[in-house]
Amino acid sequence: xxxxxxxxxxxxxxxxxxxxxxxxxxxxxxxxxxxxxxxxxxxxxxxxxxxxxxxxxxxxxxxxxxxxxxxxxxxxxxxxxxxxxxxxxxxxxxxxxxxxxxxxxxxxxxxxxxxxxxxxxxxxxxxxxxxxxxxxxxxxxxxxxxxxxxxxxxxxxxxxxxxxxxxxxxxxxxxxxxxxxxxxxxxxxxxxxxxxxxxxxxxxxxxxxxx
Numbered sequence: 001x002x003x004x005x006x007x008x009x010x011x012x013x014x015x016x017x018x019x020x021x022x023x024x025x026x027x028x029x030x031x032x033x034x035x036x037x038x039x040x041x042x043x044x045x046x047x048x049x050x051x052x053x054x055x056x057x058x059x060x061x062x063x064x065x066x067x068x069x070x071x072x073x074x075x076x077x078x079x080x081x082x083x084x085x086x087x088x089x090x091x092x093x094x095x096x097x098x099x100x101x102x103x104x105x106x107x108x109x110x111x112x113x114x115x116x117x118x119x120x121x122x123x124x125x126x127x128x129x130x131x132x133x134x135x136x137x138x139x140x141x142x143x144x145x146x147x148x149x150x151x152x153x154x155x156x157x158x159x160x161x162x163x164x165x166x167x168x169x170x171x172x173x174x175x176x177x178x179x180x181x182x183x184x185x186x187x188x189x190x191x192x193x194x195x196x197x198x199x200x201x202x203x204x205x206x207x208x209x210x211x
Contacts, residue, residue, distance in 0.1 A: 007047050007048070007050055007051035007054070008047075008048065008051050008095070008098070010047050011044045011045075011047040011048040011051065011098075011102070012044075014040045014041070014043045014044035014047060015040070015041065015044040015102070015105070017040045018037045018038075018040035018041035018044060018105075018109075019037075021033045021034070021036040021037030021040060022034070022037040022109070025037065032149065037109070038109065041105060041106060041109050042106070044102060044105075045102045045103065045105070045106055048095075048098055048099050048102045049099060049102070051095060051099075052095055052096065052098075052099045055068075055086050055092060055095060056083065056086050058086075059072075059073055059082045059083060059085050059086045060079060060082055060083060062075055062082065068089060068091055068092070069085075071089065072085040072086075072088045072089050072092070073085035124171070124172065125155060125169045125170065125171060125172075126169070126170055126171075126172045127167065127168070127169050128167075128168050128170075128177050128180070129165050129166070129167050129168075130165060130166045130167075130168060130177075130180065130181060130184065130191050130192050131164065131165050131190075131191070131192050131193070132144060132159075132164055132165060132166050132184060132189050132190060132191055133164050133190055134189050134190045134196060134210055135159075135161060135164060135189055135208070136207070136208060136209075136210060137161070137207045137208060138161065139205055139207055139208050140161070140189065140204075140208045141159040141161050143187050143188070143189070143204070143208065144157075144159050144166055144184055144187060144189060145157050145159050146187075147183045147184060147186065147187035148166065148168055148180055148183055148184065150183065151170070151175050151179055151180055151183050152174055152175060153170045153171040153172075153173070153174025153175035154168060154169070154170045154175065154180065155169045155170060155171065156168070156169040166184070166191075168180055181194055182194075185197055185200075186200055187200055188200035188201040188202075188203065188204045188208070189201075
């Protein structure tokens with residue numbers, strides 16, 4: 001398998017992963033899936049762009065050791081004819097369309113995020129800021145974010161380590177502040193003055209402990 005074919009396969013896998021991540025967000029409403037989907041999609045576009053750029057480079061530098069280049073250009077062609085030769089055959093035209101479609105996918109992804117955000121904004125979400133005074137490090141941020149996202153009905157979580165608080169948006173019909181506070185205390189951290197679960201606290205990494 002040559003480099004170009006390998007890049008295309010990687011791009012296809014990343015694109016499929018992106019589609020699954022966006023589908024998971026639609027099904028669950030969890031925002032981390034959106035971030036994952038955007039990351040995978042951007043990676044897919046970068047890989048397909050890389051494959052297309054390699055082919056264009058081969059034509060512009062007249063790398064006749066590549067059979068496709070040899071079949072679709074000549075040494076006496078000016079550079080713009082050599083460039084056009086990159087998509088003059090079936091392989092090149094398919095790769096060009098794959099690249100164009102990847103850019104269109106990015107456009108639709110941005111529209112999807114925009115529309116989904118607008119719909120979320122129009123729904124009756126409740127926002128609460130919870131004091132989490134006992135978190136001390138980046139691992140604490142991740143632990144709390146994971147615990148709160150596990151609560152059904154939670155749509156977004158913003159953990160502020162410096163301010164030692166957690167901003168949460170959730171659907172009131174599905175959960176409430178007390179349930180979210182309980183999720184934080186069950187993870188080993190104080191929440192709005194409610195004491196942490198001592199057993200959960202003992203299981204935390206050493207960097208997360210205050211005593």
